Amino acid sequence: MKVTFGSTLALVASLASAVNAHTYLSKLNISGTQYDEGVCIRPYPANRNYPIKDVTSTDMTCGVGASSTSASQNCPAEAGSTVTVEWHHDNDSASDDIIDSSHLGPCMVYMAPLSSNGEGDVWFKIFEDGYDASSGQWCVNKIIANKGKLDITLPADIKAGDYLLRTEIIALHEADTDYAQNSARGAQFYINCAQVSVTGSGSAVPQGYPIPGIYTSTTPGVLFNLYSSYTSYPIPGPDVYVAGAVSGGDTSSSEEAAATTTSEDNAAASTDYTTTSEDNAAASTDYTTTDDAAAPTTAPTDAATEYTTTPADDATEYTTTSADDSAAPTSSAPVYATSTVVVPGKCH
Numbered sequence: 291m292k293v294t295f296g297s298t299l300a301l302v303a304s305l306a307s308a309v310n311a312h313t314y315l316s317k318l319n320i321s322g323t324q325y326d327e328g329v330c331i332r333p334y335p336a337n338r339n340y341p342i343k344d345v346t347s348t349d350m351t352c353g354v355g356a357s358s359t360s361a362s363q364n365c366p367a368e369a370g371s372t373v374t375v376e377w378h379h380d381n382d383s384a385s386d387d388i389i390d391s392s393h394l395g396p397c398m399v400y401m402a403p404l405s406s407n408g409e410g411d412v413w414f415k416i417f418e419d420g421y422d423a424s425s426g427q428w429c430v431n432k433i434i435a436n437k438g439k440l441d442i443t444l445p446a447d448i449k450a451g452d453y454l455l456r457t458e459i460i461a462l463h464e465a466d467t468d469y470a471q472n473s474a475r476g477a478q479f480y481i482n483c484a485q486v487s488v489t490g491s492g493s494a495v496p497q498g499y500p501i502p503g504i505y506t507s508t509t510p511g512v513l514f515n516l517y518s519s520y521t522s523y524p525i526p527g528p529d530v531y532v533a534g535a536v537s538g539g540d541t542s543s544s545e546e547a548a549a550t551t552t553s554e555d556n557a558a559a560s561t562d563y564t565t566t567s568e569d570n571a572a573a574s575t576d577y578t579t580t581d582d583a584a585a586p587t588t589a590p591t592d593a594a595t596e597y598t599t600t601p602a603d604d605a606t607e608y609t610t611t612s613a614d615d616s617a618a619p620t621s622s623a624p625v626y627a628t629s630t631v632v633v634p635g636k637c638h
């Protein structure tokens with residue numbers, strides 16, 4: 291009996307310490323107006339600061355259970371304005387410690403039209419900050435130093451309308467292990483969605499990608515050894531959408547048209563794409579976007595193949611090495627496993 295009792299105490303203690311190491315999105319400050327906890331952030335689950343680890347789960351979209359909830363209002367935000375997002379560990383008291391300093395990793399922000407509820411190829415990345423080798427700082431170091439706050443800028447040219455604003459921190463302290471191989475470890479995703487009503491005269495509809503779907507458990511940057519020596523970190527997911535990179539949301543058709551005209555000379559692809567095809571006007575804009583900027587660095591044979599794949603695949607392929615391409619999904623609609631029970635991650 292003594293042994294059993296002792297074990298129970300140990301388990302309780304370890305669960306308690308796990309709870310004491312996570313984080314959640316608490317507040318927004320949009321162009322100087324503060325929106326307190328919960329105002330336009332989707333309601334929190336019971337254990338609001340727990341991570342998600344299964345990248346195939348629909349919880350990856352907006353956090354645990356948040357695909358079926360709605361915020362009490364959509365906070366107004368002018369396109370191009372600054373949004374300060376603010377994470378907290380336990381609560382929004384000034385003394386809160388934000389996130390455990392063991393939880394090093396990147397921060398990212400994505401957007402998708404609210405009407406999609408985050409389903410489909412709808413997510414575009416608007417911010418990312420990973421590891422800065424010159425200062426040795428991760429995004430997580432910065433938000434701890436800045437009392438949980440991080441400034442991001444909404445793209446200046448996106449079409450007005452209601453959007454989901456999805457914040458994501460990946461804590462890498464157990465990311466040296468593939469979660470699919472060992473569910474006791476793996477990268478920890480801290481995800482929340484706010485709802486914002488964007489105003490402005492823009493018309494851009496950036497290329498969107500599916501969440502879940504943009505990461506696998508072995509995507510570089512999801513699988514990452516924080517305890518090795520490293521000088522850079524591959525931030526996973528599509529490249530950041532830069533205002534001006536698309537006009538009117540015409541992306542895939544013109545990209546495909548342009549790509550087929552230039553595959554004989556991939557080394558010069560970045561030049562070719564601004565000068566060829568009957569879709570020239572659209573192409574020259576499109577090929578300054580995120581995906582294509584990275585394209586010329588891939589091997590010529592891969593590039594020829596990649597440009598004929600669907601746009602949803604491109605984000606993954608262009609940000610990974612050519613060796614990964616054979617593993618990239620060939621369909622824009624991969625089959626996802628059904629949602630599984632969320633197991634709180636072990637924390638230090």
Ligand SMILES: *[C@@H]1O[C@H](CO)[C@@H](O)[C@H](O)[C@H]1NC(C)=O
Nearest residue numbers: 318319320321322323324374
């Ligand atoms: C919101 O942001 C503005 C502008 O940065 C700042 O002056 C204000 O103090 C912030 N509000 C809160 C409650 O932090």
Ligand SMILES: *[C@@H]1O[C@H](CO)[C@@H](O)[C@H](O)[C@H]1NC(C)=O
Nearest residue numbers: 379380381382383385386387
């Ligand atoms: C905030 O969380 C801390 C534990 O981190 C706790 O001690 C404190 O009482 C909480 N404050 C409020 C207002 O809930």
Ligand SMILES: [Cu+2]
Nearest residue numbers: 311312393637
């Ligand atoms: Cu944690």
